[in-house]
Amino acid sequence: MPPAKxxxxxxxxxxxxxxxxxxxxxxxxxxLFEAAYGARLPVLLKGPTGCGKTxxxxxxxxxxxxxxxxxxxxxxxxxxxxxxxxxxxLVGKFLMKGDETVWSPGPLTKAVEMGAICxxxxxxxxxxxxxxxxxxxxDHRRILPIDKKGTVLEAHPDFLLVxxxxxxxxxxxxxxxxxxxQRFVAIEFGFPPEDAEREIIAHESGVSPADAARLxxxxxxxxxxKHQGLEEGVSTRLLIYAGKLIAGGIGPRRAVRMALxxxxxxxxxxxxxxxxxxxxxxx
Ligand code: ADP
Numbered sequence: 063m064p065p066a067k068x069x070x071x072x073x074x075x076x077x078x079x080x081x082x083x084x085x086x087x088x089x090x091x092x093x094l095f096e097a098a099y100g101a102r103l104p105v106l107l108k109g110p111t112g113c114g115k116t117x118x119x120x121x122x123x124x125x126x127x128x129x130x131x132x133x134x135x136x137x138x139x140x141x142x143x144x145x146x147x148x149x150x151x152l153v154g155k156f157l158m159k160g161d162e163t164v165w166s167p168g169p170l171t172k173a174v175e176m177g178a179i180c181x182x183x184x185x186x187x188x189x190x191x192x193x194x195x196x197x198x199x200x201d202h203r204r205i206l207p208i209d210k211k212g213t214v215l216e217a218h219p220d221f222l223l224v225x226x227x228x229x230x231x232x233x234x235x236x237x238x239x240x241x242x243x244q245r246f247v248a249i250e251f252g253f254p255p256e257d258a259e260r261e262i263i264a265h266e267s268g269v270s271p272a273d274a275a276r277l278x279x280x281x282x283x284x285x286x287x288k289h290q291g292l293e294e295g296v297s298t299r300l301l302i303y304a305g306k307l308i309a310g311g312i313g314p315r316r317a318v319r320m321a322l323x324x325x326x327x328x329x330x331x332x333x334x335x336x337x338x339x340x341x342x343x344x345x
Contacts, residue, residue, distance in 0.1 A: 073137075073172055073176055074137055074176050076137075077137035077138055077139050077172075077173075077176070077178055078135050078136075078137045078138075079120060079123060079124045079135055079138065081124075082121070082124050083117060083120040083121045083124055084117075084121075084265055084266070085114070085117055085118060085120075085121035086254070086258055086261055086262050086265075088114075088251075088254050088255070088258055091118065091249050091251070092121075092122070092125070094247075094249050095118075095122045095249065096122075096125075096126070098222075098247050098249075099122070099126055099179075099222055102204075102219075102221075102222060103246075103247045104199075104200040104222065104223045104224070104225075104245055104246045104247070105222070105223075105224045105225075105246060105247055105248070105249060106224075106225050106226070106227060106238075106243070106246035106247070106248040106249070107119070107224065107225070107226040107227070107248075107249055107251060108226070108227055108228075108229055108248055108249070108250050108251065109226075109228065109229075109250060109251030109252060110228055110230050110251075110252070110253065110294050110295070110297065111228055111294065111297055111299075112297025112298055112299030112300065113251050113252060113253050113254070113297060113298055114251060114254065114262075114298060115183075115226045115251055116140070116181070116183060116226075118251070119138065119140070119179065119181045119224055120138060122179070123135060123136050123137065123138035123178075123179050126179075136177070136178065136179055136220060137173075137176060137177075137178035137179070138178060138179045138181060139169045139170075139172060139173040139178050139179070139180050139181070140181045140183060141169050141170075141180070141181065141182050141183065142183045142184065143182055143183060143184045143185050143186075143187040143188040143192075144184075144187050144188070145187055145188075145189070146189070147187070147188040147189060147192065148188075148189045148191055148192070149189070149191040149192050149194060149195050150168070150210070151168055152168045152169060152170040152171075152188075152192060152195060153167075153168045153170060153171050153195060153206070153208055153209075153210070154166055154167040154168040154171050154208070154210070155168070155210070156210060165211065170195060170199075170206065171206060171208065171215065173221060174199070174206045174215050174217045174218060174221050175215065175218060176218060177217075177218030177219060177220030177221050178220075178221065179221075179222045179223075179224055180221070180222070180223050180224065181224045181225070181226070182196075182223070182224070182225045182226070183225075183226050184226060184227070184228065185225040185226065185227060185238070186227055186236045186237065186238055187236065193239070193241075193242055194207075195207070196223065196225075196242060196245070197241075197242070197245065199217060199221075199223055200223055200245035200246065201245060204216065204217040204221070205217065225246065230293060230294055253281065253285065253295065253297070253298055254298060256278045256279065256281075256282050257278075259278040259281055259298060259301065260274050260275050260277075260278035261274075262298060262302070263277050263278055263298070263301050263302055263305045264305075266302045266305070267302045267303075267304075267305025267306045267308070267309050268305070268306070268309045269305035269306070269308050269309045273305065273308050273314060274305060276314070276343055276344050277301045277304055277305055277318075278301065279343050280301075280318065280322075280339060280340060280343045280344065281295075281296055281298070281301045283339045283342075283343060284296045284322065284326075284336065284339060287332070287335060287336070287339075290331075290332055290335055291327065291329055291332050292326060292327065292332060296322055296326060300321050300322055300325060300326070301321075301322075303321040303325075304317045304318050304320075304321035304322060305317075307320060307321060314344045315340060315341075315344055315345075318340045318344060319337070319340070322336060322340070323336045323337055323340070
């Protein structure tokens with residue numbers, strides 16, 4: 063195998079999921095994503111932090127096998143966006159190796175080349191220059207300009223761009239511009255309903271079904287405290303953390319204090335409200 067092809071094969075394996083990720087579907091999101099991927103429509107996942115967006119993309123990548131013959135799954139490259147993330151972090155850089163300069167492709171370039179799903183988590187956090195890359199990849203052109211090399215890459219037929227965005231964090235400075243937004247179909251996520259969240263907590267933390275049920279109940283109640291300074295409520299992720307602490311031998315009230323009360327707020331009044339809820343639900 064020529065070296066370039068061999069390297070692509072290594073990348074392909076590296077970014078392919080070996081095992082089926084656990085995902086509990088909530089509504090019709092699996093069918094929606096499949097339809098979007100089938101038509102290669104870029105997807106925007108909207109929803110609060112810790113509600114299952116990343117796990118969902120992992121599951122979908124594992125499920126989707128289009129155009130892959132006997133292979134199963136589609137590779138997935140995830141990038142956690144942050145305020146210092148630039149276009150060249152996504153595309154790639156020339157690096158000095160001894161006396162030589164070698165091209166080091168970034169995650170987006172790799173995904174475009176190998177036909178992966180590229181998941182840009184919290185895309186609004188990234189520097190503004192990244193939109194220059196997103197636009198030509200999300201319309202009929204499906205191209206990635208690589209300015210540093212003076213080339214333009216055509217996306218592999220299996221490539222798809224998926225981004226996530228938390229509307230709860232919207233601000234004047236960090237909002238998805240309409241010109242970017244209108245290039246994606248959107249799937250809305252919220253926290254799972256109580257029965258589903260109970261299953262998820264039990265599965266992910268290993269806590270008993272009875273404790274999982276209490277944590278799911280508490281989750282619902284905490285989310286009703288919205289107007290007391292807890293706009294985002296509590297994430298499924300934190301409820302799972304509480305479950306893990308309980309499974310590890312910490313008493314339920316102590317676990318809730320650590321994973322929810324102290325983690326969510328420093329405001330003594332809100333903390334008291336949370337502890338009162340915990341006392342009512344957990345005892
Ligand atoms: P987000 O990407 O929305 O911030 P994650 O996907 O990381 O959130 O979700 C946090 C955790 O919650 C996951 O690691 C997983 O354990 C769990 N989770 C949330 N929703 C689901 C679901 N529907 N099925 C399975 N696990 C879930």
